[in-house]
Amino acid sequence: MRTVRELKDISKQLKIDTLNSIYKAKSGHIGGCYSSAEIITALYFRFMNIDEDNPCKIDRDRFVLSKGHSAPILYAALARRGFFPVEDLAKLRNVCGHLQGAPNIKTPGIDMSSGPLGQGLSAAVGMALNAKFKKLCYKTYCLIGDGEFQEGQIWEAMMSAAKYKLSNLVCILDHNGVQMSGSNEELMPIGSPQEKFASFGWHVVTINKGNDMEDVVNCFEHLFDEKVDEPIAIIAKTTKGNGVSFMENSATWHGAVPSEEQYFEAMRQLKEAH
Amino acid sequence: MISTRITYGNAVYDMARKNPNIFVVDADCISPLNYQKFADEFPGRFIEVGIAEQNMVSVAAGLASCGNTVFVGSFAVFVSMRALDQVRNQVCYNNFDVKVVGTHSGIETGYDGATHEATEDMAIFRAIPNIRILVPSTPIMSYKLTCIAGETYGPFYLRLTKQPSPELYDESEEFCIGGSKVLLEGSDITLMACGRMVHHCLEAAERIKEDGISVRVVDMYSIKPIDTIAIEKAVSDTKNIMTVEDHNIIGGLGGAVCEYVAKLGRGKVITHGINDVFGRSGSCDDLFELHSLNVDGIVNRIKNII
Numbered sequence: 001m002r003t004v005r006e007l008k009d010i011s012k013q014l015k016i017d018t019l020n021s022i023y024k025a026k027s028g029h030i031g032g033c034y035s036s037a038e039i040i041t042a043l044y045f046r047f048m049n050i051d052e053d054n055p056c057k058i059d060r061d062r063f064v065l066s067k068g069h070s071a072p073i074l075y076a077a078l079a080r081r082g083f084f085p086v087e088d089l090a091k092l093r094n095v096c097g098h099l100q101g102a103p104n105i106k107t108p109g110i111d112m113s114s115g116p117l118g119q120g121l122s123a124a125v126g127m128a129l130n131a132k133f134k135k136l137c138y139k140t141y142c143l144i145g146d147g148e149f150q151e152g153q154i155w156e157a158m159m160s161a162a163k164y165k166l167s168n169l170v171c172i173l174d175h176n177g178v179q180m181s182g183s184n185e186e187l188m189p190i191g192s193p194q195e196k197f198a199s200f201g202w203h204v205v206t207i208n209k210g211n212d213m214e215d216v217v218n219c220f221e222h223l224f225d226e227k228v229d230e231p232i233a234i235i236a237k238t239t240k241g242n243g244v245s246f247m248e249n250s251a252t253w254h255g256a257v258p259s260e261e262q263y264f265e266a267m268r269q270l271k272e273a274h
Numbered sequence: 275m276i277s278t279r280i281t282y283g284n285a286v287y288d289m290a291r292k293n294p295n296i297f298v299v300d301a302d303c304i305s306p307l308n309y310q311k312f313a314d315e316f317p318g319r320f321i322e323v324g325i326a327e328q329n330m331v332s333v334a335a336g337l338a339s340c341g342n343t344v345f346v347g348s349f350a351v352f353v354s355m356r357a358l359d360q361v362r363n364q365v366c367y368n369n370f371d372v373k374v375v376g377t378h379s380g381i382e383t384g385y386d387g388a389t390h391e392a393t394e395d396m397a398i399f400r401a402i403p404n405i406r407i408l409v410p411s412t413p414i415m416s417y418k419l420t421c422i423a424g425e426t427y428g429p430f431y432l433r434l435t436k437q438p439s440p441e442l443y444d445e446s447e448e449f450c451i452g453g454s455k456v457l458l459e460g461s462d463i464t465l466m467a468c469g470r471m472v473h474h475c476l477e478a479a480e481r482i483k484e485d486g487i488s489v490r491v492v493d494m495y496s497i498k499p500i501d502t503i504a505i506e507k508a509v510s511d512t513k514n515i516m517t518v519e520d521h522n523i524i525g526g527l528g529g530a531v532c533e534y535v536a537k538l539g540r541g542k543v544i545t546h547g548i549n550d551v552f553g554r555s556g557s558c559d560d561l562f563e564l565h566s567l568n569v570d571g572i573v574n575r576i577k578n579i580i
Binding site for chain 1: 324326328334335337341363
């Protein structure tokens with residue numbers, strides 16, 4: 001089992017991979033990748049039961065990246081886990097590569113396509129229902145953004161997960177507070193996601209520092225300690241563009257591509273981080 | 275008489291008895307889609323999401339990603355438009371084994387009015403890669419096409435109707451994806467119709483025989499893929515093709531036939547259907563008359579052509 005220290009190093013590597021692939025592609029969404037880096041690292045390198053040699057095994061844990069624009073960091077995780085060659089990352093969004101702008105199931109390790117926001121949690125409900133009906137013990141994890149929390153379908157999915165008591169389903173909200181055109185508060189305040197999930201019948205857990213590997217690991221470590229009947233929501237407070245000073249908390253860096261100067265500066269900051 | 279949506283429900287139930295991987299995800303359409311038997315006998319495989327068509331389709335995609343065959347359905351208006359993004363991006367893009375079913379299609383829906391009359395659903399789905407479109411004209415055909423869709427991997431759209439429909443086929447009739455049925459031979463004009471319009475065309479053809487006009491009637495139950503051999507034969511054997519559908523003349527059966535005839539570079543097609551307007555409330559007979567989709571309307575159109 002990987003230690004918190006090792007996971008920190010991996011997440012650093014994934015962020016470097018992400019910067020390289022987006023810089024090479026001259027296209028991609030770096031801010032949301034960095035807010036979810038620690039969560040994806042913890043899931044893919046410690047907590048999820050997956051097998052890179054058998055990516056379709058029937059009882060694997062599922063992961064749905066509902067905020068599909070954060071694909072580059074997921075691709076980095078899959079490549080570093082061995083699902084496909086790390087060299088493929090250099091062909092992100094390239095017509096010759098398999099790494100689409102948003103996840104596609106043709107990429108090894110991707111369980112569900114995504115991109116159009118608000119749809120992933122429903123698909124994760126379907127996966128969790130399958131496990132429940134077929135008595136398979138896998139878990140389904142779904143990472144949603146706080147921008148897409150504004151989509152009505154999220155609420156439909158929340159109701160159905162609670163109705164079917166999908167305690168094998170974990171929805172993680174990457175709550176960085178910033179979306180494409182500004183902050184959640186400016187565009188459409190989402191209020192208290194904790195209270196909203198709870199009122200829909202979910203068991204709610206909060207990670208106060210969603211970019212602190214220790215906090216993230218601690219949350220997942222004890223997630224299933226308490227036997228609950230309800231689906232589980234993790235509200236992870238994160239920072240958009242985390243780890244690169246000029247990208248942090250900035251809507252501009254939702255989808256901006258670094259200039260050469262910015263690329264080297266971002267790389268320097270990522271490499272120097274502990 | 276029963277409607278195509280009722281035998282659809284029977285077919286799903288019968289298949290589910292043999293295939294443990296068949297699921298239904300429903301959005302409060304148990305009665306319209308005849309799911310009660312399925313829901314009673316297979317409660318674990320009957321997922322009720324309430325009035326939430328988008329969630330219905332996406333949950334189905336999740337179930338299908340785990341190797342299941344999933345049926346989802348609602349009124350054709352809602353499944354083809356409210357949930358279109360989900361059908362396109364989660365079902366068709368992934369080529370998942372999800373069967374999308376739209377009942378209450380066309381102005382035949384009647385009293386509920388324009389908001390509940392899907393007259394553009396075929397046009398919408400025809401433009402999406404990977405999905406096939408079947409439109410049964412009778413209860414037996416609906417049962418059989420549902421079985422074909424259920425046993426053939428990949429996304430399908432089944433276009434069903436609210437009203438009971440007369441039967442034209444017996445239990446032994448065979449259908450196939452990309453097929454059609456010639457129900458009446460003729461040499462002056464070929465009527466290519468789907469769904470309820472097949473019955474109107476048969477009556478129109480019989481009536482117009484008295485005027486010495488010989489009409490071929492083809493049941494074009496497979497809209498995508500379309501039966502190109504039947505179209506080529508119609509172009510060769512008869513001077514004109516007239517498509518007849520309870521759907522906008524843009525993009526449905528007429529569109530599919532026209533596109534293929536254009537590719538052939540010969541032949542003439544007249545499209546008969548809803549002339550790019552919304553429906554309205556009324557009895558379905560009155561609405562068919564309003565849009566010249568009743569037998570009289572079809573007879574008059576043929577006389578104008580010939």
